[in-house]
Amino acid sequence: MDSKEEDKEDCRSMDVIEKSGEMAVCLLTWYDTNKRDLPWRRDPTPYHVWLSEIMLQQTRVQAVLGYYARFLSALPDIAALAAAPQEQYQKLWEGLGYYSRVNNLHRAAVKIMKEYGGEMPGRAEELALLPGIGPYTSAAIASIAFGEAVPAVDGNLLRVFARMSSYGDNIREPAALKAAKAWFQERIPQDRPGDFNQALMDLGSLVCVPKEMPKCGECPLSALCQAHLEGREMELPVMPAKKKRRMEERTVFLIRCRNEIALQQRPARGLLAGLYEFPCAQGKLTRDEAVAFVRSLGFSPVRIRELPGAKHIFTHIEWQMTGYEVLVDDAVMPASVFLTDRADLEGRYAVPSAYHVYKEIALADL
């Protein structure tokens, strides 16, 4: 019998442990042997836990590792983040997506410096008052970095809850979240709440996986799991029908003037807020319409060529992009557009990955 099997057998034989305690014991015994070795777990300061939790929202662990190391090396603490210029922290986030996360991270760091003397507050209730920190993240930070016994209910925990308790209603409804919080609150141990939450995160990522058959044979909770006992693992959780993504057509312009290229900054609010992009127009423009658009920006087009199309998928929107490269003479530009060189396009301005096809073309010719 290997050590994983032994952990499971030990757990199942603990018939003196009450049901709520039994789950924690089984889970934590499994976690002590199987937990993922992640950099933020080696030194779980409030800043490290916070940064990792924000980066991990909507993003896989593997994709986060490099970003986490680079971000910490450039901005090692809350004071450094609060003092950093927007261009720097956005550039460190370039390619990670969901950029409002880093803007809120910075706003929260400024608030912590001003209102909390540079120390992160330790209770989930207070943490939830900081920009970008919602109920899940506040509970994750409070439990992992400060030892508060609050469940951090994300998609992983909702799935485990639905299967373990055979919860048959729509898991995306607020009532499901409320029920899951109450269910985990009864089971979270006072002495290791952060490990309990992290164990459930690992269990949901590695064993009680979504969309495919969970690995119940490896699960430390299988003897306590209603869905497993009833053979309903694949029926739960109950998900709502998916909404269709909205399609948006846009035309992207690589406007070259000698050895520079035009960029503009996106609005401070909304999708990709505050990031930099190549000038764009709504819709799929013809060549003549494209020339007219570039003129309307104050440029004098000399030559135009069509570029390959590209698409980018956001959560609720899909961009279908048409591209043109336009060579121009000197320009009288509107204040919203400016010219930049290769060094700044690469090292200074954060251009979202939605434009990576056009950024590659731009860099190849600069």
Ligand code: SF4
């Ligand atoms: S027994 Fe299976 S369905 Fe139940 S929690 Fe474990 S992996 Fe998930």
